[in-house]
Amino acid sequence: MASTRRRALGTALFAASLLLALFAAPANAIVGGAPAQTAKYPWLAAVGSPVFFVRPSGQFCGGVLIKADEILTAGHCVSMFRAVPGILTATFGRDELTGGAGETVAVKSVRIHPEYRETSFKDETVGHHDLAVLTLARPVHRPTAALGSPGSARTGQIAGWGFTSENDLFNTRLRAADVPLPGDAACKRAYGDSFDPSDMLCAGSDKADSCQFDSGGPLIARGRVAALVSWGYGCGKPGYPGVYAKLDSLP
């Protein structure tokens, strides 16, 4: 059946990208972070799939509940699942992915930002309009995240289950960090034309950054989710802040 073939292809592509992610391991990751509680982020989802068996809870990205049955995540997290949304899951309330706390809900459909596209910067994939909305198979009874622009904020917070250092690729604990918001000029200096201030913003330093498996998770500023983890050159590399997808034009 075509759908079985598509599913097999999706799984194979995914396994390949995981290997890539592991071998292109960064020098640093949520550097400067500390363990965090999902109780503080009741709207934060671990986006994953049971087919991604190499990670507890199948987690590979973060996401943010914006309606009782809708999650916002990064486009690059789910673009390969467009044809098979039903193999995706969203898990809430699980501080430690190896445990069974919280609730897991299946995904019903995937909507990628219509202007989503990929370019590259050195070896990194650059996602433009890196946003997607996942519709859940059922509504959840949880608060939704407040969204808002960072305005003139100079710092923000990030949270995710991703890599914490070169020696800790297998972190499965939710962690959070405070990050500086260095501004568009600093980001242009780092990334040139790969950085598009109309749909991206930068955050982080060599002391605090997001990393692999944090994608799709929140950058919070002034108490509101302002952008989602998208891409960066390595993680925590001096002069190369993380790049986040702004939420101004939702898919």
Ligand code: ARG
């Ligand atoms: N693309 C990564 C992911 O899929 C996120 C990388 C963020 N990089 C950074 N330096 N902040 O999880």
